[in-house]
Amino acid sequence: MSNENLKAKLAEFDAKVEKATAKFPERKNVPAKRIYTPLDIENTEYESEIGFPGSYPFTRGVQPTMYRGRFWTMRMYAGFSTAEESNKRYRYLIESGATGLSCAFDLPTQIGYDSDDDISTGEVGKVGVAIDSLADMEVLFDKIDLGKVSTSMTINAPASVLLAMYIAVAEKQGVSADQLKGTIQNDILKEYAARGTYIFPPKPSMRLITNIFEFCSKNVPNWNTISISGYHIREAGSTASQEIAFTIADGIAYAEAAIKAGLDVDAFAGRLSFFWNAHNNVLEEVAKFRASRRVWAKVMKERFGAKNPKSWMLRVHTQTAGSMLTAQQPNNNIVRVALQTAAAVMGGTQSLHTNSKDEALALPTEESVMIALRTQQIVAYESGLADVIDPLAGSYYVEALTNKIEKEAWEYIKKIDEVGGAVAAIEKGYIQKEIQDSAYQWQMDVESGAKVIVGVNKFQMEEKPVEGLLRVDAAVGEGQKQKLIAMKAKRDNVAVKASLDSLEKACQDEQENLMPYILTAVKTYATLGEICGVMRKVFGEYEAHVSL
Amino acid sequence: MEKRVRVLVAKPGLDGHDRGAKVVARALRDAGFEVIYTGLRQTPEQIAEAALQEDVNVIAMSILSGAHPHLFPKVVNLVKEKGMDDVLIIGGGVIPDSDIPALKAAGLAEVFTPGTTTSAIVEFIKANVK
């Protein structure tokens, strides 16, 4: 059919439907067009915009084999209470077929305070495992071969310290740093914009990040030095386009900082990784994954002039959307997670964490974690969704939506460039404001019923309180405190002080790479709080920009 | 008389998830309240003192980290110690139903769990503020 012919047919179809919708009004919050046709992608050049998996611009995936080679890494984010408890959960997950570890740390650890700090009261071991020193890290990975497992650590402001501890534990196991595989999140910009666990101001934070890039490129070559995260931006309420736009803008800022620090783009770009959210709207999410790969490939090739194809690839870890899980009728969350998993898989993720049904209520129990892992296995082995690469390519709608999301992302990136880049945009509160506006709009849509959340604003029912939730014993905090005191009495406190003093001096000299100093300090069993305390003293603390 | 209901919206503890707190702050503003927003990582002492200086009618707190059994009651006690006995104190966040009776016994007027509408919070404040 010629385009002219198709246009006429489409007009005919629309007229027919218009007539019908006079009687049956269409739902709200659905795409503007009711059907998509070849007309919607007539300007999309297959070779340059879609192409083949493993080739620029990677719209269809970063590897030529994708899941025909092997499935994504099924990586379950876990950690709570003490290192002993978390170690048990990790070993249980590995025995159940999880192929990677993902460590959750408690809030004091994420913000660089020890468990015996006043400010930590009530928080120790709550949202993750408490790590005060190398001693805890040794317990956390006890009987887990760090030469074999790949470990992702959700740690940002003190990422350098936790990475140093990991390297030190491996060394004790006889595993050298160049054999280590894994990821640190290390993405401070989204902490300022959306997640809130920052410590230092942007300048020294960016220095720490580039120090890690440089150190790892020489010593831990298989380590993913950063996981540039849209996940939390989305959780904070952004749209799909904003998620990838703000995250890629952050990625641009990191690349610029590293290049400014004298690194060659191809020396670090291949170790940059991303972290997306898998939300409820399956087709929009698939389009988002595809668009994000295309945008990043263009950024790396055209803007930064990267030569190595590895530098162009947006490799991504995904987590299903925690904020979409409901406290009401929690079993429904199993279905939501299954759909989100389908989206991430059809979107071509490299690894995936699936949330558990009870996470709107508390930390997940072992049973619900198992269902979440089984969900991934069912999608992988039974659903057929992973059988061919990028199965939705060529869908008029999905291709058009991919184009639309890409366009919106470029518009945001342009705006952020005009403001002076991601750091400036965050300092001015621009990104935060955009996210908050979207979050508020979402909430208003839910309250007006324009957006339906099953069990929340439609199809509600009386429910009995959920029983059997996981609880972290309040005694964990006290126990962790006692352990810390005992450890401090045993260690060589002269060596600790010496290592902290030289770290302080190194902090004052902007030319120094801090990683070797931090590594020395953790090996003396200097605590996380002590090390971050030294850096706080020199660097100061970030003051949040809030505009409502 | 030109009275406005004044509400302190606060995030005690260390968690950085302020989506809920900010959405609620805006909704309260749109309902005609004066909202004093103090940002992340506020200690119970800071919250109680800010409530005193601002002479608020309501303190609305949000916690998603599970630290609520420790932090919420502490704020209630500090506020009372300062002689403010007519402040309506409410909390919200990821809070299991089974924790709610203890929090209410400790002096929280209401605890709002995930899925609560902002209009329910506005209505509650209007009905109960002194």
Place this chain on the structure above:
Amino acid sequence: MDIAKEVLNGSRLALSRAITAVENEHDDAVDIMKKLYPHTGRAFVLGITGPPGAGKSTLTDKLAKEFRNRGKTVGIVAVDPTSPFSGGAILGDRIRMNELTLDEGVFIRSMGTRGSLGGLSRKTAEAVKIMDAFGKDVIFIETVGVGQSEVDIVSAADTTLVVLVPGLGDDIQAIKAGILEIGDVFAINKADREGADKLNIELNMMLDLDGNMNKQWRPPIKQTIAHQNEGVIELLETLEEHYEQLKSTGQLTTRRTERTKNELLNILKNEIGNYVLGKITESGQFDKLVKDVEGRMDDPYSVVNNIIKDMLK
């Protein structure tokens, strides 16, 4: 409780309640102010204004800390706009001053503009007086601006600091309107940003054109980076210098006399207005007079003359 007495005894709760009484126009507000008035007039009152995003709150925070280092107690009245649609407001200045919250020598109060502009400047002035009577040495009035309402608000200050920031676009023209006249000291904040020097030059030129050359005090321009605490001490010393200059030249007395005159006039106008209006609306006379004027049976000038003649003999 006797709020005024408790304020004078140093009760922070009473201080807070007294400000509420004034802000909400409680029945006891006038009584409280009567009792506190004799104890006012001692504090150094500092107005801070400037466009949104200039960093006023952060600068206030740093200045307050520096005053505390010098042993001075501090009060802060932070004014934010009320939404004209809902009547609500987000008062977010405190967020930049969280570290001051637990310092017993500091008291911070946020106020919404609440729509009544004339009323607002009176209320902020009264909040300042309450803090003054409480014993605060330095009191900041921080407000976003600059419009006429902000000019009114900072007219309660002895020294007014105008905070500007580079990179707000064609701001220099906008600044011209109103801001030059009220600034005793200017700060260019975020001075590490591009455009700071240009702003400095333009501002200097405008101040010179403004005829400041012949005045006793040519407003100085200070550069600061508030969030890094840079330039804060110099700025504080300049503000104090201005205050000292006001005192030594007798201008402080002139300014305060002028302020007292305005206050007195405002209260008088307000009270007379309320008194007269009360009388004539009570009797139903007012509605009739409005009709007469509307129907051109009488004119407003004669009507008012007659009312005054009747009422104030």
